[in-house]
Amino acid sequence: MMMKNAPSRVEIHNEWDIVRARQSGRDYAKELGFGNVDQARIATAISELARNIYLYAKPGVITIEVIDDQGKKGLAITAKDDGPGINDLRQAMEDGYTTSGGLGAGLPGVKRLMDEFDILSEAGKGTKITARKYLR
Amino acid sequence: MIDQEQMYERYKRLLAEYMEGKNEETLYNGQLFSRHMIECGVSPEDVLSVHIEIMREFFPNMDERLESSFDFLLEAMIGYGLAYREHQNLRFKQRQLETEIDIAANVQQSLLVSAVPEIDSLDIGVISKPAKKMSGDYYHFVRDEQNFLSIAIADVIGKGIPAAMCMSMIKYAMDSEPEQRTKPSAVLENLNRVVEQNVDPSMFITMFYGLYNEKEHRLYYASAGHEPGFFYSSQKDRFEELTAKGRVLGLDRSTKYREYEKLIMPGDMIVLLSDGVTECRTKKGFIERGEVVDLIRKRMDRSAQEIVDSVYKELERLQEFQLRDDFTLIILKRRV
Numbered sequence: 297m298m299m300k301n302a303p304s305r306v307e308i309h310n311e312w313d314i315v316r317a318r319q320s321g322r323d324y325a326k327e328l329g330f331g332n333v334d335q336a337r338i339a340t341a342i343s344e345l346a347r348n349i350y351l352y353a354k355p356g357v358i359t360i361e362v363i364d365d366q367g368k369k370g371l372a373i374t375a376k377d378d379g380p381g382i383n384d385l386r387q388a389m390e391d392g393y394t395t396s397g398g399l400g401a402g403l404p405g406v407k408r409l410m411d412e413f414d415i416l417s418e419a420g421k422g423t424k425i426t427a428r429k430y431l432r
Numbered sequence: 433m434i435d436q437e438q439m440y441e442r443y444k445r446l447l448a449e450y451m452e453g454k455n456e457e458t459l460y461n462g463q464l465f466s467r468h469m470i471e472c473g474v475s476p477e478d479v480l481s482v483h484i485e486i487m488r489e490f491f492p493n494m495d496e497r498l499e500s501s502f503d504f505l506l507e508a509m510i511g512y513g514l515a516y517r518e519h520q521n522l523r524f525k526q527r528q529l530e531t532e533i534d535i536a537a538n539v540q541q542s543l544l545v546s547a548v549p550e551i552d553s554l555d556i557g558v559i560s561k562p563a564k565k566m567s568g569d570y571y572h573f574v575r576d577e578q579n580f581l582s583i584a585i586a587d588v589i590g591k592g593i594p595a596a597m598c599m600s601m602i603k604y605a606m607d608s609e610p611e612q613r614t615k616p617s618a619v620l621e622n623l624n625r626v627v628e629q630n631v632d633p634s635m636f637i638t639m640f641y642g643l644y645n646e647k648e649h650r651l652y653y654a655s656a657g658h659e660p661g662f663f664y665s666s667q668k669d670r671f672e673e674l675t676a677k678g679r680v681l682g683l684d685r686s687t688k689y690r691e692y693e694k695l696i697m698p699g700d701m702i703v704l705l706s707d708g709v710t711e712c713r714t715k716k717g718f719i720e721r722g723e724v725v726d727l728i729r730k731r732m733d734r735s736a737q738e739i740v741d742s743v744y745k746e747l748e749r750l751q752e753f754q755l756r757d758d759f760t761l762i763i764l765k766r767r768v
Contacts, residue, residue, distance in 0.1 A: 331481070333477055336477070336507050336510050337477075340514075
């Protein structure tokens with residue numbers, strides 16, 4: 297398989313797209329040399345992000361790309377949408393806020409699965425989440 | 433953190449040992465090891481991943497479908513791992529909160545404690561216990577130079593932290609009352625305005641306020657919807673209700689309070705309480721106010737402090753050591 301240098305871009309309209317995004321993330325992770333658990337973690341993180349878009353802010357885009365930060369190789373996942381945005385980010389990042397409602401791992405879960413996490417959101421304009429995981 | 437390689441090797445040894453001999457001791461050691469891993473914060477999916485790797489090492493020619501089944505299981509366990517770590521974090525937060533509440537409760541205790549004045553003619557006993565960590569009950573004693581003793585007992589409807597915050601406000605409002613003696617009705621009218629202005633409409637405060645003239649041995653008092661106390665007349669050897677009518681604080685800013693007056697003879701007693709005393713719930717249901725009176729009567733020959741302590745102990749036992757509401761009991765006894 298050829299090394300994937302070009303980013304992969306998956307538009308999220310329906311649940312099929314969530315599966316495509318996961319698959320793409322897993323392929324990238326495998327090829328970069330992530331172990332089984334990390335592959336599953338990355339796939340789960342992508343799943344959560346894509347599902348958030350699908351449920352609350354479709355359409356949106358998941359982008360997966362290989363990063364090289366001064367020799368530190370890894371994977372960056374970006375989730376971007378033009379949805380309603382998140383009003384209270386602190387609340388959304390709080391443990392137990394989404395999970396208690398059975399909505400899944402939520403954003404704190406994504407943050408835990410990955411090494412770095414950043415979120416920008418503006419009410420009425422949309423949300424952009426970037427999460428990175430590095431090879432150990 | 434536990435060393436990844438160390439964990440791998442130890443798990444592998446235990447697993448191999450078990451697969452050889454299937455003995456209980458290995459299982460026991462495995463259990464101990466898992467406890468160690470939990471202490472080190474190892475997630476379930478990490479344990480599973482180690483297991484899978486070792487199985488691949490032991491069985492290089494494992495059936496491909498069996499191998500896939502492990503991957504499937506791993507995927508399923510990621511969610512459990514997340515839930516596990518979230519749980520750990522929430523537990524940590526809970527401990528932090530508890531520490532914070534403990535500190536707040538200490539701060540509140542230091543606010544609440546009002547020194548009981550030493551007076552020749554009166555024997556005074558007080559006990560105040562919160563149902564939870566923080567109390568919504570409040571009491572205070574102030575004695576001025578002209579030998580007037582003011583006594584306040586208040587109860588914020590509700591309990592726990594919101595009631596305690598409300599109680600602190602009452603404390604400050606009381607402290608900012610003018611130095612000179614004020615009529616009980618005027619004190620309540622003033623506090624009523626403060627409460628009406630500053631407290632959430634869903635919260636109510638009841639209060640009894642009394643002023644005792646040590647020279648004439650008269651008690652002037654007024655009540656804002658507070659649980660009525662008792663008056664014991666030694667001459668009649670009888671307990672009576674210390675009735676006083678008035679609306680609870682915070683309902684209506686123009687509320688007026690009626691003032692009452694009572695002559696206190698040697699051996700007479702004034703009993704003030706919060707509804708945590710009368711609303712004790714025992715196996716037989718709520719206790720009657722009459723039962724509280726009986727408890728006091730049985731101990732009447734003791735000092736005021738001994739009476740309140742002993743009544744509290746008795747009611748605590750009757751409730752199987754679980755207070756359902758903040759408990760405050762005050763007894764003033766005119767010495768013979």
